[in-house]
Amino acid sequence: MTAWSWGYRDVVSSPPDSFLDRPVRGFLDQLAARTPTPGGGGAAAVTGAMAAGLVAMAARFSARQLPEAADLADQADELRRRAADLADLDAQAYTAVLAALRLPAEAGQRREALEGAAVVPLEIAEIGARVGQLAVRVAEAGNPNLRGDAVTGAVLAAASARSAASLVDINVRLGGLEPELSRRAAQAVADACAAANRVSGGGG
Numbered sequence: 254m255t256a257w258s259w260g261y262r263d264v265v266s267s268p269p270d271s272f273l274d275r276p277v278r279g280f281l282d283q284l285a286a287r288t289p290t291p292g293g294g295g296a297a298a299v300t301g302a303m304a305a306g307l308v309a310m311a312a313r314f315s316a317r318q319l320p321e322a323a324d325l326a327d328q329a330d331e332l333r334r335r336a337a338d339l340a341d342l343d344a345q346a347y348t349a350v351l352a353a354l355r356l357p358a359e360a361g362q363r364r365e366a367l368e369g370a371a372v373v374p375l376e377i378a379e380i381g382a383r384v385g386q387l388a389v390r391v392a393e394a395g396n397p398n399l400r401g402d403a404v405t406g407a408v409l410a411a412a413s414a415r416s417a418a419s420l421v422d423i424n425v426r427l428g429g430l431e432p433e434l435s436r437r438a439a440q441a442v443a444d445a446c447a448a449a450n451r452v453s454g455g456g457g
Contacts, residue, residue, distance in 0.1 A: 339376060
């Protein structure tokens with residue numbers, strides 16, 4: 254975790270009007286609506302949260318096979334909750350970008366807003382990598398009847414990481430930000446995809 258991302262971690266713990274407090278159908282309708290948010294970042298975050306949820310479930314059904322099943326489930330739960338929070342934080346960050354774009358370029362708020370819009374999906378990508386690592390453990394040594402759920406969790410985690418990393422790259426370019434942000438996102442994608450490929454038999 255870098256210094257610049259701590260501010261966004263502390264912005265919201267329980268958003269007063271979270272996208273995820275709505276019915277799933279309502280969230281999907283809003284995702285498709287002609288509104289700025291939720292968008293790609295929110296979708297990536299929700300995908301990561303679903304991935305973590307699947308891994309947590311598979312771990313809980315693996316108590317006989319895995320001595321550390323409860324701990325794996327707890328770790329996945331923590332990642333699921335954080336990813337869900339990031340769906341709302343991404344919307345806030347993107348709203349800040351839209352506001353900053355209305356200001357003169359020399360005002361300086363644009364770069365700051367774009368940095369915020371980059372660090373949120375970066376965290377989503379890194380969560381995807383961590384969920385993928387948990388999924389590997391559960392898929393390979395957990396309850397074989399839940400292997401499909403763990404594998405699905407790994408594949409969804411990789412999709413979440415890849416889509417979030419693309420948003421990091423876009424904001425890094427637009428804001429002239431440090432390339433380290435993109436490098437970290439790329440590493441998260443590599444780790445998440447390696448996990449998914451390992452358990453699903455995918456290539457490259």
